[in-house]
Amino acid sequence: MLTREGFLTGFVCVGMPRTAAELTLLFERGSELPADRSVLLRYDGPDYEPSINGAFDPGATVCWCNGVTGGAIADAVEAGDTSVASIGAATRAGTGCGGCKMRIGEVLERFATVGSTP
Ligand code: FES
Structure with a gap:
């Protein structure tokens, strides 16, 4: 750098x-x-675990390619987007390298379980 x-x-x-x-x-x-x-x-370490490092924090970046936070995903879910694909269409999360799709799914699962902002 x-x-x-x-x-x-x-x-x-x-x-x-x-x-x-x-x-x-x-x-x-x-x-x-x-x-x-x-x-x-x-971020690329073998012990990196998003759920431990605050991926569910609304300000935490979930999609690095497009700079999409957990809060932006929560907003999309509240607007009716309930799949990884529709979250991507609404926020661009997961539309770059695709490496964050599992994290997007985890946020969606968390949202469904908790029923409010992840
Ligand atoms: S990190 Fe989300 S598409 Fe690459």
Whole structure:
């Protein structure tokens, strides 16, 4: 990663799709990098478990390719989208690499069980 004053100005990422997607979002949006940059490496770690790391938090990113949060998915569900495909049509979640479709399904399951914002 190349940074300037806490902002990503360039990067190369090989074999880490979740990290690459997050870095792409940070780069494209000009967002400041997290203070603990090792967080970015944990997305592709073998012990990464979205349900433990707060994927059900409305502000947590569920789809890294398109920057879709759990809250945006909850909004789509409340608007009547109840499948991974319809969530994708409404929010673009899952329409990139597809690596988040299982997490989208987990949020949908959680929503169905809890009956409110995941
Ligand atoms: S993380 Fe790639 S489509 Fe969602």
